[in-house]
Amino acid sequence: MNILTLVFAFLMLVFIFWNLYNVPVVLTGIRSLLREKKKKNKKRRSYDEAKLPKVSIVIPAKNEEKVVGRLLDALMKVNYPSVKMEVIVVNDDSKDRTREICTSFRSRFPQIRLLNRKGSTTKASALNYGVSFASGEIIGTFDADNVPDADSLINAVRFFEDPEVAAVQGRICAINADENMLTKFLFYEKNLQYESYVRGKDHLGLYVSMGGTCQFIRRTALEEVNGWDGESITEDAELSLKLTAKDFKIKYASDALTWEENPRTFKQMIRQRVRWYKGNIELGFKYGGLLKKLSWKRLDAEMTLFGIYVLMACIINYFAAFWVIFLPIDFLTIVMRLTSLFVLIILACAGFLLVYMTRPWKIRNLLWLPFIYAYWALQSFIALYAGILVLLRRPSKWTRTSRSGYVTEDVKKTLRAINS
Numbered sequence: 001m002n003i004l005t006l007v008f009a010f011l012m013l014v015f016i017f018w019n020l021y022n023v024p025v026v027l028t029g030i031r032s033l034l035r036e037k038k039k040k041n042k043k044r045r046s047y048d049e050a051k052l053p054k055v056s057i058v059i060p061a062k063n064e065e066k067v068v069g070r071l072l073d074a075l076m077k078v079n080y081p082s083v084k085m086e087v088i089v090v091n092d093d094s095k096d097r098t099r100e101i102c103t104s105f106r107s108r109f110p111q112i113r114l115l116n117r118k119g120s121t122t123k124a125s126a127l128n129y130g131v132s133f134a135s136g137e138i139i140g141t142f143d144a145d146n147v148p149d150a151d152s153l154i155n156a157v158r159f160f161e162d163p164e165v166a167a168v169q170g171r172i173c174a175i176n177a178d179e180n181m182l183t184k185f186l187f188y189e190k191n192l193q194y195e196s197y198v199r200g201k202d203h204l205g206l207y208v209s210m211g212g213t214c215q216f217i218r219r220t221a222l223e224e225v226n227g228w229d230g231e232s233i234t235e236d237a238e239l240s241l242k243l244t245a246k247d248f249k250i251k252y253a254s255d256a257l258t259w260e261e262n263p264r265t266f267k268q269m270i271r272q273r274v275r276w277y278k279g280n281i282e283l284g285f286k287y288g289g290l291l292k293k294l295s296w297k298r299l300d301a302e303m304t305l306f307g308i309y310v311l312m313a314c315i316i317n318y319f320a321a322f323w324v325i326f327l328p329i330d331f332l333t334i335v336m337r338l339t340s341l342f343v344l345i346i347l348a349c350a351g352f353l354l355v356y357m358t359r360p361w362k363i364r365n366l367l368w369l370p371f372i373y374a375y376w377a378l379q380s381f382i383a384l385y386a387g388i389l390v391l392l393r394r395p396s397k398w399t400r401t402s403r404s405g406y407v408t409e410d411v412k413k414t415l416r417a418i419n420s
Helices: 002-038 070-077 098-108 123-131 152-161 181-203 219-224 235-245 266-284 296-326 331-356 363-391 408-419
Strands: 055-061 085-092 114-119 138-141 164-172 216-219 249-260
Touching: 002 181, 002 296, 055 070, 055 123, 070 098, 085 098, 085 123, 098 114, 114 123, 114 249, 114 408, 138 219, 152 164, 152 216, 152 249, 164 181, 164 235, 181 249, 181 266, 216 219, 216 235, 216 249, 219 363, 235 249, 235 266, 266 296, 266 363, 296 363
Parallel strands: 055 085, 055 138, 085 114, 164 249
Antiparallel strands: 138 216, 164 216
């Protein structure tokens, strides 16, 4: 029993350490966000067309007839000169009307190019295939369900004026937040992730991981790391680590916005997260040597990868919180009780941040707090399942999330206002 208690205590302390490490990151992100919100009368960014780099947007599309036309329409309306932009759609062996829809857009817009690829494998391989036909200095990628706002490109490209910047990650928002309870919760989660955590990392000069869409990479840097890993199921995180291993700088552009669909069902969400967690565990083994060359950014990258193991260990923490109730009071159990209280405080703070950072703020948003505990418990079990798949050496398989084309009314109004 003493050994079991020690194990529980150790794992709970690891959880505390990891959270304490990330507290300054989140606080920095919140401070930055609050300062930005105080700025009023933001003007649309002006630019000198002659100085803008050419941007090649690569879109991997497999059976995306419900959404790909919406994305192409939005890209043709962005605030960026058409002569400085090309859009390359990689039709990845689609069996629906994706090819027909893209062909229709290509006939009307000369900057659109359609590549019909047979023998679909992974998103990463489709991206590499599209880049091989690209001519831009900057390579941008969007998933087919995205709707970028009019200033997404110009707001992202400005970062490349700094020659040390190799890549830029834009902000990803939910286009179907009000579709159901799950999409709403994932909307809150994504807000917290980008506008506090990623923003904080960016301001502190730490490791910024790319999100797989609304990302922009300098072509020379992409070539230096040999593009995306065609076998990776988390190609965005893999590329981020490859760039970090070369000491390239990745920036976060909060004002480079895009909207995308959140998973609509628990089945879709679980499949997506299993792929993410499994891929991140594999990356942890692959990039464990980043600290051979010490830097805060490399250390933070390793801490980010370590987060998946903390998530798995949370399952034991849940049991430990109940276990400690039945143990006699001594120094160790007092530490465990205090640790359990700290865990509850951390989850509560995260919950308040989720509802606070969503506008318009309403008092009834606090009703989401009880679901946060259940949601993170579910994520822990999903992470553990992904870890078991890795231990059993189950082959990795890239799977896409099905799209519905659903857009909530508030997002429709926002998009009309932005693109007007």
